[in-house]
Amino acid sequence: MLRYMTSGESHGECLTAILDGMPSGLKVSESAINEELRRRMQGYGRGARMKIESDKAEVLSGLRRSVTIGSPITVMIRNADRSIDRLPVVLNPRPGHADLTGAIKYGLGDIRSVLERASARETAARVSVGAICKLLLSEFGIRITSHVTGIGSVGSRPSMSLSFDKIASLAAKSPVRCADPAASKLMCREIDRAARDCDTLGGTFEVVVTGVPPGLGSYAQWDRRLDSILAGAVMSIQAVKGVGIGAGFELAGIRGSAAHDEIFYSKAKGFFRKTNRSGGIEGGMSNGEDIVIAAAMKPISTLRKPLASVNIKTKKALKATVERSDTCAVPAAGVVAENAVAIEIADAMIIKFGGDSTGEMLRNYKGYKEQVRRS
Ligand code: EPS
Numbered sequence: 001m002l003r004y005m006t007s008g009e010s011h012g013e014c015l016t017a018i019l020d021g022m023p024s025g026l027k028v029s030e031s032a033i034n035e036e037l038r039r040r041m042q043g044y045g046r047g048a049r050m051k052i053e054s055d056k057a058e059v060l061s062g063l064r065r066s067v068t069i070g071s072p073i074t075v076m077i078r079n080a081d082r083s084i085d086r087l088p089v090v091l092n093p094r095p096g097h098a099d100l101t102g103a104i105k106y107g108l109g110d111i112r113s114v115l116e117r118a119s120a121r122e123t124a125a126r127v128s129v130g131a132i133c134k135l136l137l138s139e140f141g142i143r144i145t146s147h148v149t150g151i152g153s154v155g156s157r158p159s160m161s162l163s164f165d166k167i168a169s170l171a172a173k174s175p176v177r178c179a180d181p182a183a184s185k186l187m188c189r190e191i192d193r194a195a196r197d198c199d200t201l202g203g204t205f206e207v208v209v210t211g212v213p214p215g216l217g218s219y220a221q222w223d224r225r226l227d228s229i230l231a232g233a234v235m236s237i238q239a240v241k242g243v244g245i246g247a248g249f250e251l252a253g254i255r256g257s258a259a260h261d262e263i264f265y266s267k268a269k270g271f272f273r274k275t276n277r278s279g280g281i282e283g284g285m286s287n288g289e290d291i292v293i294a295a296a297m298k299p300i301s302t303l304r305k306p307l308a309s310v311n312i313k314t315k316k317a318l319k320a321t322v323e324r325s326d327t328c329a330v331p332a333a334g335v336v337a338e339n340a341v342a343i344e345i346a347d348a349m350i351i352k353f354g355g356d357s358t359g360e361m362l363r364n365y366k367g368y369k370e371q372v373r374r375s
Pocket of ligand 1: 302
């Protein structure tokens with residue numbers, strides 16, 4: 001039901017996104033989009049580009065007096081650095097980046113034409129779409145946060161016992177968005193060490209969604225399974241190499257009796273679980289518990305001490321090109337993933353509750369909540 005596309009090069013005029021299928025009657029403020037863009041730019045270990053830019057969204061269509069009217073919404077983010085046509089030709093592909101295969105695939109003699117679009121800067125446009133989707137979700141009491149659980153060799157204590165609000169407030173206070181203050185300090189030092197060695201770091205993060213009603217997605221068809229939709233959205237973020245739902249890969253190594261979340265009932269809560277190893281999704285559907293998505297990001301592939309490569313013109317062995325980049329962007333990737341997830345949850349909500357107007361959705365949602373309460 002919801003569709004979107006982004007366009008724009010990292011050092012071109014601007015990034016844009018068109019979001020189609022957003023219901024009418026939703027108040028959208030540019031400041032709410034800008035707050036998400038600001039969060040994406042944060043994080044210990046980011047590079048010089050984040051000091052140059054102060055990403056701001058301009059909504060060009062789809063709103064009247066700041067309210068959606070059911071027509072496609074266009075968002076534009078102007079680049080401060082628009083040097084695309086003055087930047088030097090790139091001939092030495094960076095291992096791990098889109099550079100080499102992109103140049104071969106599109107028949108491009110200058111790798112610059114590949115990296116301008118492959119750059120993770122594109123995620124600013126995606127975040128602007130996600131920010132609008134977050135506004136829709138907040139009408140239904142659905143909130144999304146993220147936190148970093150590992151950077152390089154430093155891991156944090158498992159957070160499964162922390163509440164959504166605790167994770168959100170602790171992550172917001174940490175320069176690496178880690179909910180464990182002691183691990184947060186160690187992560188910053190790990191980033192300092194990598195930067196000193198002209199190296200980069202990856203890590204792991206979790207996205208948590210609270211307030212989701214049971215029954216989004218479906219077991220009835222493979223492409224309607226919510227877990228696969230969310231995994232695809234998070235996997236599509238630049239440098240993400242692994243995604244798990246709930247305890248994910250850990251579930252493979254424990255017995256069924258220890259893996260599954262037992263079912264309880266009380267008059268006040270209805271059906272509930274005391275554990276959430278399934279990450280809020282069973283049978284491809286949300287089950288009403290918090291949705292938890294874990295992801296692993298590889299280290300950024302632009303190294304200031306570059307790896308071995310081959311010049312695509314002369315075929316001579318050389319070192320890869322050094323581009324300005326980040327030492328670590330895991331905290332930002334978590335924010336991007338929140339927004340990528342927001343888009344898919346908003347889509348699932350529109351599919352379940354109808355998508356022409358926000359009022360219609362709220363009416364249908366209320367009726368369904370009653371059905372759930374009586375179940
Ligand atoms: C990014 C902008 C880029 C990079 C980074 C993310 O800006 P520049 O290339 O001018 O420094 O900092 O991109 C990458 C990590 C990448 O692999 O391309 C941004 O806005 O997030």
